[in-house]
Amino acid sequence: MTKKDSKLDEELPLGRSPGPSWQDLLETDSRAVPDYLRAESPYLNGLDDIPKSRYLSRDWHELEKERLWSRVWQFACREEHLPHVGSYIVYDIADQSYLVVRVSDTEIKAYPNACLHRGRLLKTYDGRCSEFRCPFHGFTWRLDGELKQIPAEWDFPQAAERNLSLPEVKVGCWAGFVFINPDTDCEPLEEFLGPDIQQHFERWDFDNRYLAAHVSRTIRCNWKIANEAFTEGYHVGATHPQAVTYTGDPQSQIDFWGNTARELSPKGIPNPLLNYTPTEEEMLRDALDVRVGEPLPVSFEQGDTLRGVLSAAGRERFRESFGDRVDEITDAEFLDAWNYMVFPNFHPWGAFNRIVYRFRPNGDDHETCVFEIMYLAPFAGERPPPAEVVHLGPDDPWTDAEALEKLGMVVEQDTFNMERVHQGLKVLRRDGIMLSRYQEALIRWRHDLIEAYIARGPVQL
Ligand code: FES
Ligand SMILES: [Fe+2]
Secondary structure, three states: OOOOHHHHHHHHHOOOOOOOHHHHHHHOOOOOOHHHHHHHOOOOOOOOOEEEEEHHHHHHHHHHHHHHOOOEEEEEEEEHHHOOOOOOOEEEEEEEEEEEEEEEEEEEEEOOOOOOOOOOOOOOOEOOEEEOOOOOOOOOOOOOOEEOOOOOOHHHHHHHHOOOOOOOOEEEEOOOOEEEEOOOOOHHHHHHHOHHHHHHOOOOHHHEEHHHHHHHHEEEOOHHHHHHHHOOOOOOHHHHHHHOOEOHHHHHHEEOOOOEEEEEEEEOOOOOOOOOOOOHHHHHHHOOOOOOOOOOOOOOOOOOHHHHHHHHHHHHHHHHHHHHHHOOOHHHHHHHHEEEOOOEEEEEEEOOEEEEEEEEEOOOEEEEEEEEEEEEEEEOOOOOOOOOEEEEEEOOOHHHHHHHHHHHHHHHHHHHHHHHHHHHHHHHOEEEEOOOOOHHHHHHHHHHHHHHHOOOOOOOO
16 A cells, blocks of 8 residues: 655644543443453555545546455355355346355355356345356356356257356355455455454454344445444534434444454543533443433442443443453443444444444446345344344435344434535535544555555456
């Protein structure tokens, strides 16, 4: 990655918000915090503006298709979406479509979703099958991609000389997530993810979560605008004013490791922009959305803290599925926002947060996108089936999806900005957008990586 303004970076001290940092709060944790979770790795790469053409230009979208989506590891589905041999999902990205299928108990494969006869999409919905039979003329492939049958084969004398197996794209699995990469020369998924995120998630046993909610909404903005609304906590004071008493978003810690990053936002401390100091009970009431005078759903005694009370409640919520290992897990893991990001568009929140976000262009349209929210919840006993996707249109509020509970209202506030940012960028009389140095650094991180992918030129598919 090219370093920009490196002189400036070296000369300026790294400014941080007043108030306790996330690291300071860890000192007060009731449990021991492993060193690898305490690591700090800020992203600093200059102060240049980001050209607004990255969001608005069709040419840039074409470059992203040709050089990013065609060669990057991308989250396609959960392993639980493919429970049986023959279970498949259709994964669409921009103008491309892939079939991801369980071929055996131990193998998942993926193919471009197109018939090798005259190109019809093989599947347009998820399901389970014993073979892939094209609905147009009936060319048929086995699950492992080998050609099984051409109807009236006598009329295709050329077929014998051609390789008519379905071409494969790369598949990798991590923490119960299935990824694909269309570039057959790509690095292995483990290398792409790097050791840090893999070590962190191992502690949280993500294989043993189930998809408890899955809601997808079309938004009228470029996919990166939606993604960037969840890449910094700087907006919380203005966009989510109800959270300022108990969320220290300006005190968030920003880290990156290659293609992965995280923003850690502490709960139970007020935003330092607030002009008074709320009590612990006020913070707790705001966090749980319970009015003064109404009973709290958790026991709260004099001297208790929000951090203590809510982390204890979280620990009990996970005890049934996670066992007594919860007693070793820190308060911070049950309480704070562990917003992990895997480049380019995937946010599997870490620790015990449940939340997963994914952002994609809406088909081949760079001016709209599809933003999905998933919940990965603990379970005891038999794995419940994964939630069906609830589809929302651009004007359907997130609060229509009851499965999202309180988060629906919060993300509605975020979504309220997105379309208006896309519109506003067309009005803006500047060439680019300005980013804060520390709090918004991961927006720069993502743009720098996209730039690096694009600089590599087209992929040989
Ligand atoms: S296009 Fe698929 S069999 Fe003809
Ligand atoms: Fe937000």
